[in-house]
Amino acid sequence: MLDSILESLHVVALPTKTNFRSVLVREVALFEGPEGWGEFSPFLEYDADECVPWLASAIESVTVAPPSLNRDVIKINATLPAINGREKIEQVLSWFPGCRVAKIKVGEDFNQDLTRIKLAQEIIPGLEVRLDVNGQWTTRQALQYLGDIYSQVSNIQYVEQPCATLEELRELKKSLEVPILIAGDEVIRKARDPFSLDLEGAVDIVMLKVAPLGGIKRSLALAKFHGLPVVVSSALDSAVGISRGLLLAGALPEISYACGLGTGALLEADVSDLAITHGDIQIVSVKPSIQALKKYGATKDRVEWWKARIRQTWLAGAERGEW
């Protein structure tokens, strides 16, 4: 397996339109197998252990037939990075045509966060919002900030990972006096074993991200195991990675929230086309274009770096399916 991954490997460096997660160029490793293409694109700072499920997911993508689908069109949410200023916000929202829900990054500066949320709802009247804090608030801050936001903002779908740990989320949920749902993201996808977590009383919604959870099959099993409403999302993947999220969203028995699979709109260039139309993306099989692989091909030393990373990840557990 390892040899065939390395043989068909392409690494692309895709320019981003905006500074999302401080990433200006998104490097993505792509390889091909009997069932199609797979994407291996953990963020650069992740160590080999954390990369194991990402590689397992890419291997599933090239070796396992796609799941059977319950729907073939997926509702998408806009993703608004922590940017400020009406013009910039308006510009980013325009990249998500027809989306009626926006996930808004918050957590750095509360006043700027509140302004960002209000501006987004001014630009798109009736816009539903989800706030992604990436675990940056203490329980105390979360209680105060969510109270403040609730009194000034309407149409709040949920807040994603307001605090870092499961214990803090549980404490928050116990004391929270405003009716805002809590979604768990990092607490699930960065857990050693997401099947061992007791989410009861801590989160209301489970974020499902195919690559960090080790693939579609495992994500479906996790959704079933926890039995909570889910939101399918991505991590600034190329169209190859996004297509896996779309398949997961298509295969889930039930889906009540728009999916965070429109992040391709934050890339200046992609390896294939997955357009958002009227707030939806159609599930199609994705194959990177040869021109794009060439045009955005990473430098030789970056390709070597990714090959070494794949070897390390393979040895760290992907080889034995240990993750």
Ligand SMILES: [Mg+2]
């Ligand atoms: Mg998140």
